Structures are given as C-alpha cells and as structure tokens.
C-alpha cells in the first residue's frame with residue numbers, strides 16, 4: 461500500500477473530530493445563554509499561562525485540544541451569540557452559515573482564478589447580483605466578496621482614485637494635479653482614516669463633514685467644504701454616504717449626496733455595511749432610497765445577514781474600474797476564461813477563500829422572506845427596547861428607525877460632558893461585569909450615552925426586559 465504523508469490522520473479520525481466539534485458547537489449554542497455574556501476581567505495572564513502548555517513539540521489528541529480550546533473561548537471572550545449581547549453588529553450566525561463555513565474549508569476551492577473554481581465563483585457572483593438587484597443597482601453591477609466592510613471600503617477608494625485620475629494607475633498620487641480629498645460624515649466608520657493612511661492619501665485627505673441634529677451628514681457643510689477645497693486647489697474624488705452609522709444608525713441623505721457627487725463629477729460610495737441588509741425586506745428597503753444611484757456600495761453579510769465572519773460585499777456599477785484597478789498578469793496564473801473575470805484581477809485579494817458560500821447557503825436554505833422577517837422582527841424589538849428605556853426615564857439621544865438605541869440619563873447629563881461620559885461608562889461597565897448583558901458606551905457627536913443594538917435572532921422580548929432591568933440596577937448603584 462502506498463503511504464500517505466504524516467499529516468494524513470485518516471478519514472475515520474476526521475469524522476470523529478468533526479463530530480466532536482459539531483457537538484461542541486451545538487452545545488455552545490444551547491448553553492451560551494446560561495452563562496455571562498462577557499468575562500468579568502480580561503484574563504490575559506491566565507490565558508498566556510494556559511498557552512505555555514502548548515509548545516507544539518508533542519502531538520496532543522485533537523479531540524482533547526478542541527475541548528480545551530472551546531473551554532477557553534467560552535471563558536475568555538464576549539459572547540456575540542448570546543441573546544443579551546446588545547453589541548457591535550456581530551450576529552449570532554445561522555446554522556446554514558456555520559455549515560457553509562465548514563464546507564468551504566473542507567472542499568477548499570481556490571477562488572483566485574476563475575478556471576480553478578468556476579462553480580464557487582459563479583455562486584458568489586449569483587449572491588452579489590442578487591444583492592445588487594435588491595439594492596436597485598443596474599444589471600451590469602459586479603463586485604467581490606471581501607473580508608469585511610473595511611476591505612470593501614478600501615476597494616471603493618482604490619476604484620474611485622482610478623476613475624478620477626488618469627495618472628493614478630501608473631504614477632500614483634505624485635502624478636496628480638492636486639492633493640485628492642474625500643468626504644464622509646463625522647459619524648462615518650473611521651476605517652476611512654486607516655484607508656487614507658494605507659493608500660498614501662494621508663489621513664488629512666478625509667474631510668469629516670459635520671452632522672445635523674439627527675447625526676446625518678450636513679449638506680450645507682459639505683457644500684462649503686467642497687467649495688473651499690476647490691478654491692484651495694485640492695482635488696475632490698469621492699463622496700461617501702453612510703447608510704446606518706456605527707454609533708447611532710443614522711442614514712445620510714443619499715439622494716442629495718448622489719446628486720452633488722454627480723454635479724461635481726466624483727465617485728459616490730454608500731457604506732451600508734450594517735444596514736444594507738434591509739434591502740432584503742420590502743417594508744424596510746425604502747429607508748435606503750438613493751442607494752441605487754451609488755457608484756459603489758459596501759454591505760457586510762457578517763453583520764445583519766447573520767453570516768459568520770468574515771463576509772463583506774463590495775458592489776459597483778463600474779466593472780471596468782474594478783478590472784483596471786486590480787488587473788495583473790503573471791506567467792503562472794491560469795489564463796482568464798472566456799467572458800468571466802478572474803477574482804484575483806478584480807479584487808484586493810489574491811488567494812481567496814469561498815466566503816460567499818455561507819451567505820449562499822443562508823439565502824438558499826432560509827429564503828429571502830425569512831431574512832426579511834428577521835430584520836423586521838429586530839426593528840420591532842428595537843422599538844420595544846427604545847420604548848421601555850424611555851419609560852424607565854432614559855433619554856433617547858439618537859434618531860433612527862433601525863434597531864440601535866442610544867440613551868443617556870438626564871440627571872447624569874446635567875453636570876457636563878466629562879461627568880456624563882464617566883457616569884455612563886461606569887454604568888455600562890457594571891452591566892457587563894454583572895454578566896447579564898453586554899452594552900457599550902457611545903459618543904454621538906460628542907454626547908456620551910449607552911448604546912444597545914439588536915444583533916441576535918435569539919433575542920426575545922424577555923431579553924429586552926432583562927437588559928432594561930440590568931441597566932436600572934446599574935443606574936441605582938451608580939450615584940450621579
């Protein structure tokens with residue numbers, strides 16, 4: 461018999477291990493709600509001490525290791541799949557999504573070149589085009605799966621520069637007539653600053669436009685900043701509208717931004733990383749009006765579409781700009797197939813995992829209507845949470861139809877911003893340390909408060925009552 465390599469543990473061992481992992485994952489799902497949402501302290505010393513037992517010189521039984529690792533993950537981490545994690549857009553992933561993750565890892569298709577994985581590439585493309593259709597983008601829309609929203613937004617900046625400046629592909633920023641600048645609201649996701657840093661634009665190139673009372677990008681300020689930039693010789697190339705800001709869920713005035721971008725001849729990108737999911741609901745979709753005018757759009761499936769991380773989506777109506785931004789040719793990559801472009805030549809990544817499979821499976825198995833019903837349920841629970849907090853004397857400080865609720869205590873606000881920030885942080889810490897729920901602090905246009913976002917399909921009305929009660933106890937225990 462031909463001998464296989466030393467890493468071949470055999471199918472029997474594989475089946476045993478995967479069954480053990482499946483059991484651990486299912487048990488975790490069934491019991492996560494019984495434990496604290498987050499550990500009371502960070503535990504770095506204990507974690508490093510535990511890790512010193514793994515020097516990787518001896519082999520250890522995988523099943524034991526998997527159980528050991530799961531135990532540590534359970535003990536030392538915030539449980540984003542807990543029904544009372546009112547957190548940062550991280551969902552409880554669906555079983556279909558988890559299954560898709562396993563399948564993608566096991567079959568391990570390489571999505572760099574089309575010819576290596578035509579079925580996988582077409583499945584991703586099918587999902588992207590479905591999403592584009594729901595967003596009202598034209599049939600010619602193409603895109604790519606990304607690690608997340610930050611990579612999708614990076615892609616937007618690269619293609620916006622490529623579209624705006626003929627000299628950019630060859631000479632880079634030095635070949636440009638003026639320093640390029642872009643506009644995004646002061647409440648936008650600050651990945652833009654990192655992206656400006658990475659692309660050589662420099663962080664100052666991101667003009668953070670003030671927001672209005674509803675934390676939406678203020679159009680008058682934008683016009684003024686644009687006029688001043690033009691007068692000073694800067695070269696505006698990109699306007700970003702955020703649909704669902706991270707802190708407060710504000711939706712920028714997308715139709716007006718689209719119009720200004722078109723008058724100015726600059727790229728219009730919509731960052732709908734979280735809220736773009738509502739395109740799947742006929743009832744909620746009108747909130748995104750104007751997104752259909754975008755030159756490009758970011759939507760994260762690993763947020764409100766409840767796919768496991770990481771699954772971002774980048775969509776653009778300019779496939780030619782995508783192709784000219786990321787093209788490359790080598791002697792070793794397979795030739796491009798007829799009529800289908802190679803993902804490595806149309807995206808930031810080269811070797812690519814099959815991130816789209818978990819999204820495909822979720823959509824195929826549950827169907828769009830179930831996703832829509834989930835989104836609408838989350839919105840209703842968000843309304844309930846907002847109402848209950850108001851009844852308990854909290855003051856709502858954000859304004860959005862989406863299920864992210866930011867509140868402040870009127871008494872704590874009376875003694876100035878600094879006191880308010882410290883007080884709200886202490887209350888949030890107390891709730892988290894109690895293990896009953898996870899909430900965060902927030903600053904909305906500088907105003908401190910507590911932020912709660914509905915992110916789990918496991919969350920029920922009883923969990924809403926529980927977090928309201930936990931906040932009430934923490935408030936009692938924290939003198940103003």
Ligand SMILES: *Cc1c(COP(=O)(O)O)cnc(C)c1O
Pocket residue numbers: 549607608609610611613649651702704705706731732733734760772
């Ligand atoms: C989450 C988020 C991002 C960043 O996306 P990642 O998936 O974390 O990389 C960007 N923009 C907005 C509006 C977001 O909510």
